[in-house]
Amino acid sequence: MSEHATIPEADPQGFSRDEYEFLKGLVGGMRCGVLTVNRTGRLMLINEPAVQILEIPAPSGSGLPIAAALGRHPQLARLLLDSFQMSSLPNRAEIDLEFGAGRRKTVGLTLSMVPDQVGEIRGAAVFFKDLTYVEHKEEKERLKDRLAALGQMAANLAHEIRNPLASIEVTCTLLKRRLTERPADVDLLEKIVAEVRRLNRTITSSLEFARPLELNLSSQNLHAVLDEAVTVALGRRGKLGISVETSCHSMLPPFLMDREQLRHVFENLFxxxxxxxxxxxxxxxxxxxxxxxxxAMTPYEPNGPGTTDPWSSFEEFAVVQVSDTGPGISAENMEKMFYPFFTTKKHGSGVGLSMARKVVDRHRGLMDVESEPGKGAVFTVRLPMVVNNPEG
Ligand SMILES: Nc1ncnc2c1ncn2[C@@H]1O[C@H](COP(=O)(O)OP(=O)(O)O)[C@@H](O)[C@H]1O
Ligand SMILES: [Mg+2]
Structure with missing residues (x-):
């Protein structure tokens, strides 16, 4: 029984002490907020989740007028008081609660009457849950759907664009042969060809993003994958003033992964x-x-019990943290960064992180980022270490 919840001590109404304690524990332990008022509009009972959701100081006892107890949530107090006049109570309603500074919570609730032994209404109760988080999740799902549709569109577009690009390139090559005597014109044609190739690369990477990801799994050593990725990244962008520090708290055993794709993930992060x-x-x-x-240790069986899934159980995550001392990431870009084609770079493609997250997701891993602007960024990749071979 939580110390903050207010459950009346008085008048156990013919219950035995045990029964009364049991009921008290039941209400106190409920995962939804519970709040009751009596007919005179005074608070009878409020449990801990209710106090937390409403962010009100825990009332010191029952008997407070409900409007005073609920302070900044007058609409909830109103609803409870009005419920005595309602002929039929809404069995599901949502209200938006305000918490100042523009912060809001959406709360889903049901109302009910509390009758006494002879059926007289003694009070009204509201049971409620914070739906804000659920809504965010739905929003994320919708975003995923939109991205999937966008990806499909990109794939179609890519197809439509790549064919004419190929014929422009071929035509330029033919023209170049005819213009061998005029080097200045050949130069111009070469510029066209270079631009066409660049466009083709952009299109190809967007096509890559739209394609569903297939993993080619085998047991591999992550340390070796990281070494390769560092070498490739330094080869492309290394500078004299850049140092690389690797710290390894544990030697990881080989585990199941798509080596090529994970190498790309880390190459991109580096x-x-x-x-x-x-x-x-x-x-x-x-x-x-x-x-x-x-x-993660309970079997995940998406296709029904007994179906083999390489990630059916694992006990440990491999954790790789990649930190830099760059400018960090603004709060605004924190989530956008993972959208396909989002880039702040002049010649960026914006596919690196979105692809990386997709590959990590596909491995049932997690990719997070933390950053304090001005102090660099830290990307954390967690990968389930499935050591056994699915075939084995
Ligand atoms: N380590 C980092 N520090 C600061 N910003 C970063 C970092 N990594 C990624 N970003 C931001 O995320 C954006 C998207 O990255 P990415 O998907 O790899 O595409 P690109 O590198 O082509 O821009 C970058 O343009 C940059 O604004
Ligand atoms: Mg990148």
Missing amino acids: LNALEAMGDEGRLTIDVSSATAPVS
């Missing part, structure tokens, strides 16, 4: 870090492992 830092800074790569949450 390249982004190097690009963010410019001429000098420090790239830190920190490898460790962490115990998986309990949920």
Whole structure:
């Protein structure tokens, strides 16, 4: 029984002490907010989730007028008081609660009457839940759908654009042969060809993004993958003033992954870090492992019990943290960064992070970012370490 909730001590109404304590525990332990008022509009009972959702100080006892107890939520107090006049109560309603500074919560509630032994209404009760988080999740799902549709559109467009591009390139090559005597014109044609190729690359990478991702799984050593990725990234963007520091808290056993795709993920993270830092800074790569949450240890059987899934259970995550000393990321760009084609770079494609997240998602991993603007960025990739082979 939580210490903050207010459950009346008085008048156990013919219950035994045990029964009364049981009911008190029941209401106190409920995961939804519970709030009751009596016919005179005074607070009878409020449990801890209610206090938390409403963000009100825990009332010191029952008997407070409800409007005073609920302070900044007069509409909820009104609703409870009005419910005595309603002939039929809404069995599901939503209200928006305000918390100042523009912060709001959407609360889903049901109302009911509390009758006494002879059926007289003694009070009204509201049961409620904070739906804000649920709404965010729905918003995310909708965004995913929109992105999927966008991806499909990109794939179609890419197809439509690549064919004419190919014929422009062929035509330019033919023309070049005819113009061997006029080097200045050949130069112009070469410029066209270079631009056509660039467009083709852009289109190809968007097509890549739209294609559903297939993993080619085998047991691989993540340390080796990281080494390769660092070498590639430094080869492309390394500068004299950049140092690389690797710290390895545990040697990870080989585990199931798509080696090529994960190498790309880390190449992209390293390249982004190097690009963010410019001429000098420090790239830190920190490898460790962490115990998986309990949920990861219960078999995940998307196609019904007994179906094999390589990630059906694992006990540890491989954790790779990539930190840089660049300018960091503004709050505004924090989530946008992972949208396909979002870039703040002059010649950026904006596919690196969105692809990386897609690959990590597909491995049932997690990719997060933290940043304090001015102090660099930290990308954390967690990958389930599935050590056994699905075939084995
Ligand atoms: N380490 C980093 N520090 C600061 N900003 C970053 C970092 N990594 C990514 N970003 C931001 O995220 C954007 C998207 O990155 P990405 O998807 O790799 O595309 P691109 O590198 O082509 O711009 C970048 O343009 C940049 O604004
Ligand atoms: Mg990038």
